Amino acid sequence: MAKEILRLEHIQKRFGDGDSSITILKDISLTLKKGEFIAIVGPSGSGKSTLLSIIGALLSPSSGNVILDQENIAAYKPSKLTSVRKNKIGFIFQSSNLVSYLTVKEQLMLISDISKTGKKENVKKATDLINHLGLSHRSKSYPAKLSGGEKQRVAIARAFMNDPDIVLADEPTASLDSERGKQVVEMISHEVKTRNKAAIMVTHDERILHLCDRVLRIEDGQIFEKI
Numbered sequence: 176m177a178k179e180i181l182r183l184e185h186i187q188k189r190f191g192d193g194d195s196s197i198t199i200l201k202d203i204s205l206t207l208k209k210g211e212f213i214a215i216v217g218p219s220g221s222g223k224s225t226l227l228s229i230i231g232a233l234l235s236p237s238s239g240n241v242i243l244d245q246e247n248i249a250a251y252k253p254s255k256l257t258s259v260r261k262n263k264i265g266f267i268f269q270s271s272n273l274v275s276y277l278t279v280k281e282q283l284m285l286i287s288d289i290s291k292t293g294k295k296e297n298v299k300k301a302t303d304l305i306n307h308l309g310l311s312h313r314s315k316s317y318p319a320k321l322s323g324g325e326k327q328r329v330a331i332a333r334a335f336m337n338d339p340d341i342v343l344a345d346e347p348t349a350s351l352d353s354e355r356g357k358q359v360v361e362m363i364s365h366e367v368k369t370r371n372k373a374a375i376m377v378t379h380d381e382r383i384l385h386l387c388d389r390v391l392r393i394e395d396g397q398i399f400e401k402i
């Protein structure tokens with residue numbers, strides 16, 4: 176049986192306090208296993224990015240448990256959250272967020288500098304990921320020279336650099352045409368499956384949902400299995 180890597184229990188998230196407070200997430204529970212790639216859809220403003228931020232140790236829930244690799248991180252202090260994020264989470268954002276003055280390979284090495292393992296091993300890991308994602312001819316290029324699809328592939332490679340337990344992708348295809356978007360999601364799926372990692376992708380793009388194992392929908396602060 177595949178091992179559970181994430182469990183959310185009755186997550187609630189409120190912004191603001193008193194009369195002006197607004198509850199974005201009301202009662203969100205879900206489990207995610209190793210090797211699983213799930214999509215979360217929902218209207219704009221429904222709290223998808225907020226939920227990813229909670230899972231990704233960027234934000235704490237107002238109540239509920241976030242059990243990541245058997246550790247409840249829900250009430251962790253910021254410094255402890257930072258270390259969880261560095262060691263256990265890989266992020267892929269809508270705009271790839273590459274550093275303009277670093278080459279493709281340097282973008283990947285930047286992650287390993289702030290992470291855990293030795294340098295030689297990291298160079299090998301970066302080279303493997305670059306090759307895997309079809310970027311070997313781009314290894315020494317700067318972001319300005321890359322197409323939108325290539326930038327997102329670098330972002331995928333970077334997300335896997337710290338050997339995360341979970342990869343979180345927030346609308347990773349939003350700036351791509353449908354063919355490039357499909358390729359990018361296929362690559363995320365491939366990396367998740369071959370490395371036995373888990374991933375959650377937030378998206379608006381109905382055309383890529385079939386590439387995921389499950390689709391969940393957030394609406395009115397609740398989460399539903401989409402059928």
Ligand SMILES: Nc1ncnc2c1ncn2[C@@H]1O[C@H](COP(=O)(O)OP(=O)(O)O)[C@@H](O)[C@H]1O
Pocket residue numbers: 190191199217218219220221222223224225226
């Ligand atoms: N730090 C914050 N303070 C107050 N409101 C916020 C904050 N972050 C997000 N929100 C509100 O929470 C709602 C959900 O936002 P978000 O999670 O970004 O939605 P989605 O990603 O589904 O479009 C929005 O109405 C947004 O304005």
Ligand SMILES: [Mg+2]
Pocket residue numbers: 223224225345
């Ligand atoms: Mg969002």
